[in-house]
Amino acid sequence: MRLGLALLAGAALVAASGCDEANRPPLPITAAEVNAAAIIAADQRPGVWLSHGRTYSEQRYSPLKQVTAKNVTSLGIAWSGTLDTDRGMEATPIVVDGVLYITSAWSVAYAYDAKTGQRLWEFNPKVDRSRGVLACCDVVNRGVALWEGMIYLGAIDGRLIALDAKTGEKKWEQVTVDQLQPYTITGAPRVVKGKVIIGNSGAEHGVRGYISAFDAKTGEMAWRFYMTPNPDKQPDNAASDKFFAEIGNASWGDNGEWTETGGGGTAWDGMAYDPDLDLLYVGVGNGSPWNQPLRDPSGKDNLLLSSILAVKPDTGEYVWHYQTTPGDSWAYTATQPIILADLKLGGETKKVLMQAPKNGFFYVLDRASGKLISADKYQDNINWASSVDLATGRPVEAATARYDEPQMQIPGPLGAHSWHPMAFSPDTGLVYIPAQTLPSVYAEMENFQFRPGAWNTGTDFTAAALPTETAARLAALAAAKGQLVAWDPVAGKPKWTHDYPNPWNGGVLATAGGLVFQGALDGKFRAFDAATGEPVWEADTGYPALSGPVSYEIDGEQYVAVTAGWGTALPLLGVTGVRDGALQMASPAMGKIVVFKIGGTAVLETDAPFPPDPTPLADDFGSLAMIEHGRELFFNTCVFCHGDNARSSDIVPDLRWSQVSAAKDTFAEVVLDGKYASTGMASFAKILSPDDVESIRAYIINRANEDAAAAPP
Numbered sequence: 001m002r003l004g005l006a007l008l009a010g011a012a013l014v015a016a017s018g019c020d021e022a023n024r025p026p027l028p029i030t031a032a033e034v035n036a037a038a039i040i041a042a043d044q045r046p047g048v049w050l051s052h053g054r055t056y057s058e059q060r061y062s063p064l065k066q067v068t069a070k071n072v073t074s075l076g077i078a079w080s081g082t083l084d085t086d087r088g089m090e091a092t093p094i095v096v097d098g099v100l101y102i103t104s105a106w107s108v109a110y111a112y113d114a115k116t117g118q119r120l121w122e123f124n125p126k127v128d129r130s131r132g133v134l135a136c137c138d139v140v141n142r143g144v145a146l147w148e149g150m151i152y153l154g155a156i157d158g159r160l161i162a163l164d165a166k167t168g169e170k171k172w173e174q175v176t177v178d179q180l181q182p183y184t185i186t187g188a189p190r191v192v193k194g195k196v197i198i199g200n201s202g203a204e205h206g207v208r209g210y211i212s213a214f215d216a217k218t219g220e221m222a223w224r225f226y227m228t229p230n231p232d233k234q235p236d237n238a239a240s241d242k243f244f245a246e247i248g249n250a251s252w253g254d255n256g257e258w259t260e261t262g263g264g265g266t267a268w269d270g271m272a273y274d275p276d277l278d279l280l281y282v283g284v285g286n287g288s289p290w291n292q293p294l295r296d297p298s299g300k301d302n303l304l305l306s307s308i309l310a311v312k313p314d315t316g317e318y319v320w321h322y323q324t325t326p327g328d329s330w331a332y333t334a335t336q337p338i339i340l341a342d343l344k345l346g347g348e349t350k351k352v353l354m355q356a357p358k359n360g361f362f363y364v365l366d367r368a369s370g371k372l373i374s375a376d377k378y379q380d381n382i383n384w385a386s387s388v389d390l391a392t393g394r395p396v397e398a399a400t401a402r403y404d405e406p407q408m409q410i411p412g413p414l415g416a417h418s419w420h421p422m423a424f425s426p427d428t429g430l431v432y433i434p435a436q437t438l439p440s441v442y443a444e445m446e447n448f449q450f451r452p453g454a455w456n457t458g459t460d461f462t463a464a465a466l467p468t469e470t471a472a473r474l475a476a477l478a479a480a481k482g483q484l485v486a487w488d489p490v491a492g493k494p495k496w497t498h499d500y501p502n503p504w505n506g507g508v509l510a511t512a513g514g515l516v517f518q519g520a521l522d523g524k525f526r527a528f529d530a531a532t533g534e535p536v537w538e539a540d541t542g543y544p545a546l547s548g549p550v551s552y553e554i555d556g557e558q559y560v561a562v563t564a565g566w567g568t569a570l571p572l573l574g575v576t577g578v579r580d581g582a583l584q585m586a587s588p589a590m591g592k593i594v595v596f597k598i599g600g601t602a603v604l605e606t607d608a609p610f611p612p613d614p615t616p617l618a619d620d621f622g623s624l625a626m627i628e629h630g631r632e633l634f635f636n637t638c639v640f641c642h643g644d645n646a647r648s649s650d651i652v653p654d655l656r657w658s659q660v661s662a663a664k665d666t667f668a669e670v671v672l673d674g675k676y677a678s679t680g681m682a683s684f685a686k687i688l689s690p691d692d693v694e695s696i697r698a699y700i701i702n703r704a705n706e707d708a709a710a711a712p713p
């Protein structure tokens with residue numbers, strides 16, 4: 001009888017959602033009503049975006065279909081809002097009840113009226129900005145979670161903060177990391193069964209990764225799951241104890257740098273949840289140090305580095321894992337976005353989990369068992385491994401992959417795909433991957449010494465340096481490119497691709513209107529026909545729109561929202577690409593949230609670029625040995641922010657043309673005394689001597705004079 005009623009109710013639901021959708025009355029929901037039932041039934045409310053990937057399956061597919069290939073050309077800007085900083089923008093908005101919640105760099109959260117663009121509140125957690133030097137890839141934040149009227153924010157200093165969704169007022173906060181260690185948080189929390197799940201980052205500097213679950217109401221910690229063993233292989237009194245005692249510990253040797261660095265394995269981005277199987281899936285990051293012979297000379301697999309982990313969300317109990325890159329030595333994280341879907345495979349509908357991790361293979365797993373179904377290259381030039389053995393689940397590595405000799409390899413540490421969200425359309429059955437080719441040289445660092453608080457990858461970044469000579473540099477940069485790949489996960493190959501001249505393009509949104517939206521590094525936001533890949537629309541966002549776009553509906557109008565700005569790991573490249581034979585450099589500009597609708601007429605204000613004056617402010621000084629010493633230190637300490645060969649995008653200052661570099665004292669005030677610590681440039685006094693710092697300055701001045709001499713008149 002009960003079963004019959006439930007079936008009837010189910011039938012009614014199907015009938016309701018099947019009836020003339022254009023006239024479907026919107027099912028209202030307030031922020032206070034966002035809970036498990038609401039997120040599980042997200043498809044009943046296509047007009048809102050309740051969780052990071054819209055649904056727990058994180059498909060980033062909007063059922064809205066007012067905007068189609070036919071009318072997309074009349075899409076215009078409805079409103080835009082400044083996000084108050086020129087540092088990296090990576091957040092996916094959450095939208096409910098006419099309010100859009102977004103985060104900016106430095107973990108600042110905002111609420112906007114989603115229709116008018118009026119700012120409703122701002123919450124600044126006032127993080128200690130000297131911690132900015134601990135963020136490997138800019139002080140970014142990927143967004144908030146919403147649950148029963150509260151907003152959850154992970155801050156770059158390791159706090160998890162709960163805010164009142166209405167006012168932005170702080171309700172509670174928890175420090176989720178040992179703040180004496182170089183931990184940061186950039187990822188968006190997820191809320192599952194009343195628990196806020198959050199991971200962390202810091203594997204480049206040296207930390208032990210984990211995820212934790214906190215009670216959404218009280219902030220009390222429910223459980224923690226470590227991704228690497230306790231250095232003495234003893235239990236932690238954590239949810240992961242059983243896994244390490246039975247499986248994990250044996251995959252690590254007893255000595256090696258990991259016992260000091262923590263081994264890495266940070267979970268800084270991808271997660272998904274299957275309410276039917278009651279499994280929470282988490283992507284796990286690279287090793288620390290990267291270089292495996294230094295990390296763990298035993299050469300074992302080092303679980304759970306570069307793995308996908310399934311646990312029970314109530315307790316953190318281990319269920320299964322799949323390791324994409326055993327014994328990772330290349331920063332091939334498996335933290336990339338995870339998508340759950342039901343696919344027809346060999347006449348059978350299978351519940352699968354899909355991921356395109358950094359290592360360049362697209363994985364389809366049975367998400368109940370963790371068993372590998374398929375793994376195929378989604379960029380055809382991947383050369384670290386030839387294939388993945390489906391019987392053992394292990395990659396077939398190239399003989400040279402482990403860089404006994406310096407090795408140019410594809411992909412490099414930024415991956416064939418990084419954090420930029422991918423999307424899946426159940427209409428086309430395709431996964432849309434923001435992929436790229438970014439080769440890099442891997443070389444072992446000689447005489448590695450762990451430097452607390454600094455980069456500790458155990459690889460030599462001077463070997464990966466691009467030549468300074470312009471033609472060779474342009475050629476090397478030209479090899480880097482981007483591609484939007486519409487991947488058929490059943491056939492294991494692309495259905496269509498769209499090429500970009502530059503890598504590092506934006507996250508993707510798929511819609512029931514038959515469109516795929518993606519921003520690119522060239523400052524354009526585009527729509528493609530989801531089935532054919534034909535570009536059908538583009539708009540100028542002024543800045544790269546790299547974050548995950550979302551779609552929502554208010555008063556019968558469909559909106560598409562995305563953030564735009566510079567920053568992210570771009571300063572790492574120093575340039576944004578090559579166009580018409582010239583280097584394209586970023587210039588500082590405030591990040592923005594940009595929102596489109598049909599007939600939108602707002603105009604985006606873009607800041608005028610102000611290129612620095614390329615005149616050296618000091619004469620060359622120092623012996624060749626001093627300059628070489630400075631170059632090595634620069635490449636292994638400063639390059640990540642101040643740019644390859646000391647050419648930076650100027651989002652952080654280009655040191656070649658900086659007044660500060662002109663004199664020994666002013667340079668030392670910043671680099672040793674921490675003069676600008678409060679704005680993101682901490683003191684390096686713990687790891688650099690005054691002589692080291694002066695050597696770095698000699699190298700920078702040398703670079704400035706070299707470039708000024710090479711510049712065309």
Ligand code: HEC
Binds near residue numbers: 134640642653661679
């Ligand atoms: C994690 C990023 C990061 C790293 C690593 C880093 N810096 Fe900085 N640096 C910054 C930022 C951000 C600023 C700008 C601070 C400001 O504007 O107040 C800055 C500013 C500076 C300045 C002042 C320039 C000016 O014109 O105001 C100097 C000099 C400098 N850095 C030198 C170095 C040196 C030398 C290293 C390596 C030993 C280094 N930095 C490593 C982020 C970084």
